[in-house]
Amino acid sequence: MTTTPDTTASFKREMLSALPSLRAFAMSLIGRHDRADDLVQDTIMKAWAKQDHFEMGTNMKAWLFTILRNELYSQMRKRGREVQDSDGFFTESLAQHPSQYGSLDLQDFRKALESLPSDQREAIILVGASGFSYEEAAEICGCALGTIKSRVNRARQRLQDILKINGEGDYGPDATSAPLTSRAFVS
Amino acid sequence: MSYDTGTQRADANASSADDTNAQIASKLRALYLSVQEEAIPDRFLDLLEKLDAAERQSSDCSQE
Numbered sequence: 001m002t003t004t005p006d007t008t009a010s011f012k013r014e015m016l017s018a019l020p021s022l023r024a025f026a027m028s029l030i031g032r033h034d035r036a037d038d039l040v041q042d043t044i045m046k047a048w049a050k051q052d053h054f055e056m057g058t059n060m061k062a063w064l065f066t067i068l069r070n071e072l073y074s075q076m077r078k079r080g081r082e083v084q085d086s087d088g089f090f091t092e093s094l095a096q097h098p099s100q101y102g103s104l105d106l107q108d109f110r111k112a113l114e115s116l117p118s119d120q121r122e123a124i125i126l127v128g129a130s131g132f133s134y135e136e137a138a139e140i141c142g143c144a145l146g147t148i149k150s151r152v153n154r155a156r157q158r159l160q161d162i163l164k165i166n167g168e169g170d171y172g173p174d175a176t177s178a179p180l181t182s183r184a185f186v187s
Numbered sequence: 188m189s190y191d192t193g194t195q196r197a198d199a200n201a202s203s204a205d206d207t208n209a210q211i212a213s214k215l216r217a218l219y220l221s222v223q224e225e226a227i228p229d230r231f232l233d234l235l236e237k238l239d240a241a242e243r244q245s246s247d248c249s250q251e
Contacts, residue, residue: 005243005246008239008242008243012235012239015235016227016232016235019227019231020222020223020224020225020227021223023222023223023225023227024219024220024222024223027222028218028219028222037228037230037231040231041230041231041234044231044234044235044238045234045238048238105214106214106217106218106221109211109214109215109218110218113215113218124215125215125219128211128212128215128216129215129216129218129219130219156208156211159211160204160207160208160211163207163210163211164207
């Protein structure tokens with residue numbers, strides 16, 4: 001792609017429209033607003049520098065998610081850290097953004113999500129929340145389709161186990177959203 | 188309860204797994220949406236403006 005004012009404008013526009021979801025992805029991977037937004041910023045700069053490689057009309061969101069994910073893992077390798085510093089994550093982020101995590105119920109769920117291995121967590125987020133197909137998720141994670149499917153299944157199984165232990169019978173199904181959202185898991 | 192036969196229990200277990208899956212799906216969406224629905228922070232809008240301006244400036248220079 002040759003960079004002209006027109007293509008730059010539409011590149012920028014598409015990037016803006018993908019940003020809310022990109023932030024949500026970063027936040028669900030990292031768990032902290034400050035570090036998630038730093039990662040989004042790095043991703044924007046990387047993507048801007050690479051805009052010649054982006055083909056207009058292809059999936060900007062998937063492209064940005066791939067860059068963000070690669071950036072995160074390369075930063076982690078450099079720093080020798082796990083994706084999340086789980087210690088203190090809840091205390092800190094809940095203190096900073098008490099309203100951001102919704103009901104107590106949702107906080108419990110977040111804790112369960114945090115406890116998943118990072119490969120399973122990103123798989124279930126991409127497919128179950130970001131709205132990607134299994135194929136797109138496999139491409140973003142650079143792995144085989146079967147690998148993504150099995151990660152999603154293991155993540156779902158593990159969440160089921162945790163939620164069953166924590167709240168046997170506590171959760172009433174959400175009649176309006178459950179039938180819609182559960183479709184995300186049909187493989 | 189007299190009507191709680193083994194078959195019914197098995198059915199109940201299967202549907203409770205379905206319920207749990209539906210709950211997982213809707214909670215996952217809810218959590219994600221709680222961030223996605225936030226306004227885009229100014230730092231990103233500013234950053235994009237700066238990147239854009241820098242690029243326009245450099246292409247203006249190269250055209251002269």
